[in-house]
Amino acid sequence: MAKILWRKKKQTSFWLAPAYACLVVMPLWTAGFLTVMPFSYHLTSESMSRAAAEIPAASFYELLRIENHAFGSVMKSEQSTMKWVDAAFQAAAGISLRDPRTFLGKELPGFSIYDGQILIAGEGTDYTTMPVESNKPDELPVPDEPVKEPEKPETGRPAIEKKEVLLYFTHTSESFTPEDGQAPLNITEVGSMIAKNLESEGIGVSVNKTDIGALLSKKGKKYNASYEESRAVVAAVQKSQPALSYLVDIHRDSQGKSVTTAEINGKKMAKTVFVVGGEHAGYEENARFASALHKLFEQYYPGLSRGVIVKSGSQTNGKFNQDLSNRAMLIEMGGVENTREELERSAAAFADILSRFIKEEQNR
Secondary structure (H helix, E strand, O other), rough: EEEEHHHHHHHHHHEEEEEHHHHHHHHHHHHHHHHHHHHOOOOOOHHHHHHHHHOOOOHHHHHHHHHHHHHHOOOOOOOOOOOHHOOOHHHHHHHOOOOOOOHOOOOOOOOOOOOEEEEEEEEEEOOOOOOOOOOOOOOOOOOOOOOOOOOOOOOOOOOOOOEEEEEEOOOOEEOOOOOOOOOOOHHHHHHHHHHHHHHHHOOOEEEEEOOOOHHHHHOOOOHHHHHHHHHHHHHHHHHHOOOOEEEEEEEOOOOOHHHHEEEEEOEEOOOOOEEEEEEOHHHHHHHHHHHHHHHHHHOOOOEEEEEEEOOOOOOOOOOOOHHOOEEEEEEEEOOOOOOOOHHHHHHHHHHEEEEEEHHHHHHO
């Protein structure tokens, strides 16, 4: 009896050391895990939903197979591999074994401009042709808005009763400088082109050309605070004009002409890309809106849309004021080298697909 008790005592002491070690290490490991876990994966319903979206569909399929073996009978061989290692690295350190950019993004200066998720890839779009946001104001001055007399409605066309679309410019100084000798063109002029075409389709438009750069200078703020200032401008306009529900922030990409230009029906046009901010509760609705417009582009102007990009993280704004409306969007139309003619054609095309969407949504 004594020998049995002594043997059990020895066995108990053998397991005590690992047990005590686990009790000490586990809290430290958990605290470390939560510390290094990217902010976007903190345990909220929204962030958990985004985290789950990055786990391959095959992994969820495998879980179903484990619970219900009937799934195994139709499961393809390539679906059987669980990518738990990749998911663990992604959750713990923000690194994806399937995406080399995650290894380099925090190490190479400027590499984060290529960060983002391609939700829908348009023609020619990949991670080397992602839209590049300007990080400083252009040196060209923002043109003053000319005083215009109220326009009379065209004969036979009913007057527009309300304004539904707001066009504005967070980076008001962005300009186009074509290499063919044309005079530079400011981004606000593109807004005027779009507005003219929308109004010809019977869509009421409000164009706000508030110089955000001037506001930043006046308040002593840096360029990266541009969205804070434009947000206040948009909120004020919404308050004074409650019918405005389609909010379009118009930008110019910093990519070269080979990336931002397409030839449609024998004519060169400036391509458009939709950018969705992924750091607010309703971003999925904004993404659906942008995806619907991309689909219309593909239907009527194949190749003119560069697709839909979702951006989030510490190196970008992450909202782009899109939480102010589920019909808010940010577009990058053309690039630094696109010409006035190319932009005019693209402005007309964008106005066409947006008016089609609005009329279909409102059953006009």
